Amino acid sequence: MKKGILLSALAALALAMFAPLGAVAEGQKEVTLTYVLQNTTKTTAVEAIFAAYKAKTGVSVEIQALPAGEEYGRLMQTRFATNDYPDLFEMDPGTKQYIKFRADETLYDWTSDPVIKRIAASTVDFQTLDGKIYGIPWGSTGSMGVYYNKAVFKAIGKTPPAKWGDLVGIAKAAKAVGYIPLYEGVKTGWPLQVFSLAGWTSFVDPAIGDAGVRKLEKNELRLNAIPALSDVLKRQYDIMKAGYVQDNALSGTYEEQQELFGQGKIAMSLQIPGFLSALEQKFGKQFVIDNVGWFPMPSDTDTGIATLTPAGQILVPRLGKNVEAAVDLVRFMTEKANVDILYQNMPGIPVYLEASASLYPAQEEVLKYVKANKAKINVQNRLSSSFTDYPKILQALFIDGNVQAAVDLLDENYRKTGKARALPGF
Amino acid sequence: MKRSNFYRIPLFLVCVAVSLIVLVPFAMILVNSFKDARQSALFKLSLPDEFLWSNYKLVLSKPAVIRSFLNTIYIAVFSVLLTDLCAAMAAFVIQRRPTRLGKAAYYTFLMGLVIPISIIPTIRLMMNTGLHNTYRGMILYYTAINLPFAIFLLTGFIGSVPKELDESAMLDGCKPLRLFFRIILPLLSTVMVTSTIVVAIAVWDDFVGPFYLISDYRKWTIVLNIYTFVSQYETNWGVVFAFLMLVMTPILLLYFALQRYIISGLTAGALKG
Amino acid sequence: MTMERRQNYPYWFLLPAFAVFALLYLTPTLTGLYYSFTDWNINKKTIDFVGLENFRSLFSDRKMVAALWHTLIYAFAVTVIRNSVGLGMALVLNVKMRFRNLFRTVFFLPYMISPLIIGYLFTAIYHPANGLLNMGLKGAGLGVFAVDWLNDPRFALFSAIMVDVWRTSGFAMVIYLAGLQMIPGELYESASLDGARFTQTFRHIMFPLIAPSLTINLVLSLIGTMKVFVMILVLTNGGPGYTTEVINTYIMTEFSLGLYGLGTAANLVLTALIVLLGFPVLILLRKREVAL
Numbered sequence: 001m002k003k004g005i006l007l008s009a010l011a012a013l014a015l016a017m018f019a020p021l022g023a024v025a026e027g028q029k030e031v032t033l034t035y036v037l038q039n040t041t042k043t044t045a046v047e048a049i050f051a052a053y054k055a056k057t058g059v060s061v062e063i064q065a066l067p068a069g070e071e072y073g074r075l076m077q078t079r080f081a082t083n084d085y086p087d088l089f090e091m092d093p094g095t096k097q098y099i100k101f102r103a104d105e106t107l108y109d110w111t112s113d114p115v116i117k118r119i120a121a122s123t124v125d126f127q128t129l130d131g132k133i134y135g136i137p138w139g140s141t142g143s144m145g146v147y148y149n150k151a152v153f154k155a156i157g158k159t160p161p162a163k164w165g166d167l168v169g170i171a172k173a174a175k176a177v178g179y180i181p182l183y184e185g186v187k188t189g190w191p192l193q194v195f196s197l198a199g200w201t202s203f204v205d206p207a208i209g210d211a212g213v214r215k216l217e218k219n220e221l222r223l224n225a226i227p228a229l230s231d232v233l234k235r236q237y238d239i240m241k242a243g244y245v246q247d248n249a250l251s252g253t254y255e256e257q258q259e260l261f262g263q264g265k266i267a268m269s270l271q272i273p274g275f276l277s278a279l280e281q282k283f284g285k286q287f288v289i290d291n292v293g294w295f296p297m298p299s300d301t302d303t304g305i306a307t308l309t310p311a312g313q314i315l316v317p318r319l320g321k322n323v324e325a326a327v328d329l330v331r332f333m334t335e336k337a338n339v340d341i342l343y344q345n346m347p348g349i350p351v352y353l354e355a356s357a358s359l360y361p362a363q364e365e366v367l368k369y370v371k372a373n374k375a376k377i378n379v380q381n382r383l384s385s386s387f388t389d390y391p392k393i394l395q396a397l398f399i400d401g402n403v404q405a406a407v408d409l410l411d412e413n414y415r416k417t418g419k420a421r422a423l424p425g426f
Numbered sequence: 427m428k429r430s431n432f433y434r435i436p437l438f439l440v441c442v443a444v445s446l447i448v449l450v451p452f453a454m455i456l457v458n459s460f461k462d463a464r465q466s467a468l469f470k471l472s473l474p475d476e477f478l479w480s481n482y483k484l485v486l487s488k489p490a491v492i493r494s495f496l497n498t499i500y501i502a503v504f505s506v507l508l509t510d511l512c513a514a515m516a517a518f519v520i521q522r523r524p525t526r527l528g529k530a531a532y533y534t535f536l537m538g539l540v541i542p543i544s545i546i547p548t549i550r551l552m553m554n555t556g557l558h559n560t561y562r563g564m565i566l567y568y569t570a571i572n573l574p575f576a577i578f579l580l581t582g583f584i585g586s587v588p589k590e591l592d593e594s595a596m597l598d599g600c601k602p603l604r605l606f607f608r609i610i611l612p613l614l615s616t617v618m619v620t621s622t623i624v625v626a627i628a629v630w631d632d633f634v635g636p637f638y639l640i641s642d643y644r645k646w647t648i649v650l651n652i653y654t655f656v657s658q659y660e661t662n663w664g665v666v667f668a669f670l671m672l673v674m675t676p677i678l679l680l681y682f683a684l685q686r687y688i689i690s691g692l693t694a695g696a697l698k699g
Numbered sequence: 700m701t702m703e704r705r706q707n708y709p710y711w712f713l714l715p716a717f718a719v720f721a722l723l724y725l726t727p728t729l730t731g732l733y734y735s736f737t738d739w740n741i742n743k744k745t746i747d748f749v750g751l752e753n754f755r756s757l758f759s760d761r762k763m764v765a766a767l768w769h770t771l772i773y774a775f776a777v778t779v780i781r782n783s784v785g786l787g788m789a790l791v792l793n794v795k796m797r798f799r800n801l802f803r804t805v806f807f808l809p810y811m812i813s814p815l816i817i818g819y820l821f822t823a824i825y826h827p828a829n830g831l832l833n834m835g836l837k838g839a840g841l842g843v844f845a846v847d848w849l850n851d852p853r854f855a856l857f858s859a860i861m862v863d864v865w866r867t868s869g870f871a872m873v874i875y876l877a878g879l880q881m882i883p884g885e886l887y888e889s890a891s892l893d894g895a896r897f898t899q900t901f902r903h904i905m906f907p908l909i910a911p912s913l914t915i916n917l918v919l920s921l922i923g924t925m926k927v928f929v930m931i932l933v934l935t936n937g938g939p940g941y942t943t944e945v946i947n948t949y950i951m952t953e954f955s956l957g958l959y960g961l962g963t964a965a966n967l968v969l970t971a972l973i974v975l976l977g978f979p980v981l982i983l984l985r986k987r988e989v990a991l
Contacts, residue, residue, distance in 0.1 A: 454824070697877055
């Protein structure tokens with residue numbers, strides 16, 4: 001008798017353990033699409049668009065926010081590896097994502113889809129790999145460069161630099177009066193890259209040309225064999241050494257950078273376009289309109305070439321459960337009314353032909369450079385391999401000033417990653 | 427030990443000092459969990475001007491938090507049950523039947539205490555067996571990694587259960603399962619409490635397991651949710667502290683209620699083993 | 700053993716535990732051994748044998764060498780400091796003292812809390828401007844010591860070490876205390892009758908008799924600290940630069956990049972390190988226990 005009870009208890013235990021097999025499965029009655037994005041993305045725009053979509057078609061879209069950064073890419077790749085495909089997801093820009101996700105096997109092919117006609121030509125080019133398009137751009141073009149506080153510049157009597165020497169002069173003047181000339185988010189890590197990536201278009205591209213970049217892509221040119229790159233890194237280190245960054249350089253964080261910039265204590269910040277939305281969230285739209293300016297990294301002789309950050313993209317797994325619905329959703333999202341909502345919430349240079357977007361003055365500056373053809377896309381987006389561990393390499397550079405070691409390690413990681421991705425030439 | 431009373435007071439003060447070193451950080455979290463973002467970033471020990479419950483409300487309002495609490499409890503309960511059961515059975519035989527096979531098994535289990543978990547191959551194995559990203563997979567994982575310590579603890583303890591009991595039961599014609607469940611197991615209750623608590627806390631506190639083995643954020647355990655509150659872009663310390671308090675509180679309650687068992691069990695097992 | 704006895708302690712009792720253990724611990728460990736020698740990564744569909752290539756790559760990687768070094772320093776430093784503090788506190792509590800159990804409860808407390816939580820807690824405490832530590836130092840007139848604990852490459856590893864000590868000394872203390880309490884009172888009495896001072900009592904009676912506690916604590920310390928991961932991840936993420944990288948943070952980086960073969964190889968290096976250091980220490984200490 002007792003044994004029976006015991007055995008049935010054990011059996012119940014075993015069953016209970018296997019029960020929640022379906023516990024987290026969604027109800028399968030109506031179609032619900034899952035849309036995955038990074039948890040640092042503002043969701044106001046997509047929420048509004050999805051609400052409109054539901055009103056129109058009855059299809060709900062659930063937003064899943066995953067940890068941002070390296071983690072995000074890995075989590076998505078892991079899900080692909082376990083055949084756990086989301087219906088559609090946002091991803092970093094560029095065709096290197098096609099390679100990472102083995103697009104030809106796993107992603108929906110947009111090449112001949114009418115949606116493409118809505119996109120600006122240069123962006124269409126950017127999204128094309130070997131004649132195929134697997135990602136639909138979602139976002140705006142911005143620039144990595146120097147975002148400066150106009151009020152501070154006025155106070156020290158300076159204007160945007162006409163050449164590199166002027167930049168150093170601005171830093172000197174700012175420091176003399178007690179402002180932080182240039183804030184580097186060393187502890188946070190990723191902001192450190194902006195200096196050299198902004199500097200790349202002004203110093204390295206002119207030195208090696210498009211041919212040089214093509215060689216890098218095919219591993220025919222090594223990163224530690226580019227004197228212009230070593231030079232840019234040296235300049236970054238020298239600026240820090242000369243004391244033109246915050247005290248306690250190594251503890252600088254992105255949070256503090258936003259805070260101090262808004263309080264008018266910083267003259268210049270090397271930052272990504274997202275800096276503007278961050279400032280808007282903390283200090284209001286008017287602050288960004290009145291006080292935030294932008295200029296590209298100046299070269300030794302002129303105002304330099306702007307580094308453009310392309311829009312992110314939406315990828316649709318071909319092997320997902322609701323491909324048709326997902327594709328339909330994307331077509332809806334890229335209609336004029338909806339891209340307008342996007343740009344209203346995240347101002348920037350639009351990639352959609354019909355979209356009307358209002359830009360911040362800082363962004364208008366960027367547009368000027370684009371129109372004057374003095375802009376180039378961020379080199380990271382032009383290459384299929386990656387500058388792996390770049391933030392750490394730069395942190396180490398800030399500690400020991402060893403530029404050679406930094407470029408050697410950068411080169412090594414670049415080739416290691418290329419080899420791991422089985423890219424041609426590595 | 428007899429020592430002149432002269433030393434008592436300074437030693438007592440040393441204990442008080444060390445206690446402060448231990449407790450003050452916790453006090454800091456507690457106090458600052460009631461302050462707003464700007465105030466809490468100052469990390470002061472001072473009491474808040476006003477007790478803001480909004481931080482706690484914010485943390486608890488996130489469905490991810492409640493969900494992960496439930497996930498963790500679910501996984502912890504079953505991991506504990508499975509580990510306790512398997513470990514007790516194994517320890518029983520290992521201790522009572524000291525043959526070569528038994529010893530080999532014992533040392534194989536102990537290897538689990540030394541050799542680090544190969545987490546990446548574990549992921550692949552779980553993917554291939556359909557255990558990846560599942561509750562049952564996590565339960566089996568936690569059982570596997572806690573078995574070494576549980577077996578170690580229990581084997582040491584079973585030694586103190588007299589064999590005569592077994593023998594008299596056997597004379598009464600008792601079968602092994604019955605012997606085990608009705609006679610041995612009840613006598614192990616104190617050390618089982620220790621084992622239960624140790625495993626439960628191991629599951630509660632674990633970061634590595636869910637981080638590598640669960641890719642569906644809805645199945646995350648409680649500590650992984652720190653990502654929800656600490657990002658690269660913005661950290662509201664008041665909210666983070668409220669979250670930390672919520673995660674710590676169950677453990678603290680469990681600990682204060684049962685610390686006798688934990689400590690005595692650990693020391694008994696460690697020193698007898 | 701008699702037939703009946705064999706039947707009463709059936710081997711199949713071992714099966715449930717062994718099954719789970721074999722599946723989710725032994726199997727990955729063994730396959731890990733194989734994968735260490737392959738180029739397994741997230742971008743390739745096939746897994747190919749590459750011999751010692753991974754290890755060549757590991758040992759020529761500046762970051763891995765730094766990680767190895769830091770892991771050893773961390774393990775050694777934490778073990779020594781933790782056990783000294785733990786033993787010291789055990790000796791203090793060994794005295795007949797009021798609230799002894801209360802103190803024991805308090806000292807053991809941090810060990811129960813997740814290293815992740817402790818990590819975030821100390822990120823706040825170590826904050827260069829507002830953190831409790833520096834505020835306390837400045838208040839006590841020791842402002843010159845108020846450095847940037849987690850971001851200064853000179854102090855980052857040390858800061859992490861001290862957090863580990865704070866968290867785990869209670870555990871060491873509890874084991875030592877139990878060992879001390881097992882020493883029969885008469886031994887102390889005869890020692891004091893002989894007029895022995897405390898240091899002599901310690902050296903000749905207490906220390907030798909707590910040998911089992913010492914063995915357990917030292918071995919567990921060494922093994923556990925070499926596996927350090929979450930604490931460092933949260934406190935410094937291996938930074939600034941590479942100054943606090945340890946093997947497990949290195950493994951995580953490789954994993955994040957999808958370089959699974961390399962990550963597994965690094966894990967094998969860690970295992971080898973633990974075995975090469977742990978076993979001799981264990982055997983030496985056990986021998987000492989027996990001899991004493």
